[in-house]
Amino acid sequence: MLNCQKDLFSLDSNITYLNCAYKAPLLKKGEKELLKAIENERNPFKLKANNYFEITEKIRNKFSNIIGSHSNEIAILPSTSYGFGNVFNNIKINGSHAITIENEFPSGYFAIKNWCAKNSIYLRTIKRANLSAKEWNKKIIDSINVKTNIVLLSSIHWMNGTKIMLKEIGDKCKKVGAYFIVDGTQSVGASQMDVKKLNIDALICAGYKWLFGPYSMALGYFSKKFHNGTPIEESWMNRTNALDFSNLTNYDPNYKPMAGRYNVGETTNFLLSPIMLNGLKQINKWGVNNIEKYCKKLANIIISELRPLNIKFEEKEFFNSHLFSLGLPKNINAVEFKRKLDENHIFLSLRGNSIRVSINVFNDENDIERLISVVKSSL
Ligand SMILES: Cc1ncc(COP(=O)(O)O)c(C=O)c1O
Incomplete structure (x- = not known):
């Protein structure tokens, strides 16, 4: 079992940060890597052609280890919206409707919505309303049929952490020949x-x-359905002759293999890439299963203390320990409650009506006790 990893970060020691779902704190090592990268900017004469490509390949490799893919199936992106831009630029019409879920994150939602509008495909949004997580998942699975062109959803619900049955949905998509597109932002790295x-x-x-990683860097996996696709921009870096700087205008018609064509231009991003690589290395070192176990240990304290006080949590099978919401009794105003947390220097997010708690390895039992104590004093 991992111990608390707070020492690897420079988080303000007077606060409780339960908001990795908002933004991760910078690892101390990442800060050092950034400073080194800034120093490198002083003397560009030291930069060799291969330095434009090395770090990119390392990032692709470390990310591929986390998600079980080949590194050539990974592209480096500036945002999820950019990734979806490339995905939807390459989806073929083979059905009459597409599917997403209620309150999907806007970057994915608008990508599928606009694709559907452009191609006269009906977009079906599967609403949860008052359904249990299990019933909602069943509704999603049952809605997929031979007429389904695409299913786009987040790997867990980004507002309240509800688990989505990815395996069952993926199997059904495969069976009916639908594309299965996933926004993994809120679980990859914390959940296997x-x-x-x-x-x-x-x-x-x-x-x-x-x-x-840093803000302004995202990562994407593109399966073989996309390996002959057309990227949304034409970077010289994505051509197979890119390393040959003196010969670039001997225009090379070939893209780098597999997902290499979707790498954003100026992929190297000399200042941000070292932070990204460091984050991925650290996750590989901790092991995602250990991160999961650690978050579970802390989340279990919250559940065992607060459930008897009538605070509601997602049912066990659909509960995520690194990101979940606290179901407060109706008489507690969520905005007021959030204000009270702020006053107590406990930072988390309100998303819709969900008090979203997110935990990672920099949190400890003291953070958890502080949250519990504010909840108890609000009841
Ligand atoms: C599920 C999810 N996807 C994507 C993003 C970020 O989107 P983008 O990279 O397009 O800014 C967020 C940010 O909160 C998110 O929660």
Whole structure:
């Protein structure tokens, strides 16, 4: 079992940060790597052609280890919206409707909505309303049929952490020939993910949350359905002759293999890439299963203390320990409650009506006790 990893971060010691779903704190080592990268900017004459590509390949490799893919299936992106731009630029029409879920994150939602509008495909949003998580998941699975062109959803619900039955949905998509597109931003890095086992066709993740990367860097997995696709931009870096700087205008018609064509231009991002790589290395070192266990240990304290006081949690099978919501009694105003947390220097997010708690390895039992104590004093 991992111990608390707070020492690897520079979080303000007077606060409780239960908001990795908002933005991860910078690892101390990432800060050092950034400073080194800034120093490198002083003397560009030291930069060799291969330095433009090395770090990119390392990032692709470390991310591929986390999601069970090949590194050539990974692209480096500036945002999830950019990743979805590439995905939807390459989806073929083979059905009459597409599916997403209620309150899907806007970057994915608008990508599928606009694609559907452009191609006269009906977009069905599967609402949860008052359904249990199990019933809602069943409704999603049952709605997929031979007329389904695409299913796009987040790997867990980004507002309240409800688990989505990715395996069953992926299997059904495969069976009926639908694309399965997943926004993994709020779980990849904190919860195990295997894109092949889940039959995911494209997985897009922002880097600045559970992957401990910088803002403005995201990562995407593109399965073989996309390996001959057309990227939304034409970067010289994505051509197979890119390393040959003196020969670039001997225009090379070939893209780099597999997902290499979807890498954003100026992929190297000399200042941000070292932070991204460091985050991914650290996650590989901790092990996602150990991160999961650690978060579970802390979340269990919250559940065992607060459930008897009538605070509601998602049912066990659909509960995520690293991101979940506190179901407060109706008489407690969520905005007021959040204000009270702020006053007590406890930071988390309100998303819709959900008091969203997110936990990672920099949190400890003291953080958890502080949250519990504010909840108890609000009842
Ligand atoms: C599920 C999810 N996807 C994506 C993002 C970020 O989107 P983008 O990279 O397009 O800014 C967030 C940010 O909160 C998110 O929660």
